[in-house]
């Protein structure tokens with residue numbers, strides 16, 4: 024799988040969380056100013072994701088490789104990023120990153136997370152993943168279907184179809 028290094032500006036938190044779930048390495052700074060973002064993109068060799076055309080232009084003139092996030096629609100954005108950078112629009116939690124902190128996930132036993140999840144979750148699900156950095160626990164819960172539907176739509180946009188949202 025293709026893993027890229029991204030840096031997302033403070034307006035793109037939702038997109039950052041999606042990309043992390045897809046296994047991409049995404050740093051996200053809510054508070055960093057433009058100067059700081061440009062410095063980080065350069066020193067850490069990350070693709071700067073921004074919806075700010077001025078910041079985008081500054082990155083280009085600095086010789087960086089930024090990506091201008093045109094749409095406000097997550098499906099369109101995922102499709103254009105996948106097209107531009109050639110990664111798969113599918114979620115495999117064994118390669119996902121933590122949507123909260125960008126840490127790597129690892130398979131964890133139900134026993135080890137029982138104190139962090141609801142009883143109903145413990146009863147209904149058997150596979151769990153934990154963030155190696157912040158301890159956040161993930162499972163393929165009720166929201167999983169929505170995630171797959173969104174990715175299906177993004178894949179169909181990528182393959183020339185229309186977004187139905």
Ligand SMILES: [Zn+2]
Nearest residue numbers: 121124154157
């Ligand atoms: Zn985490």
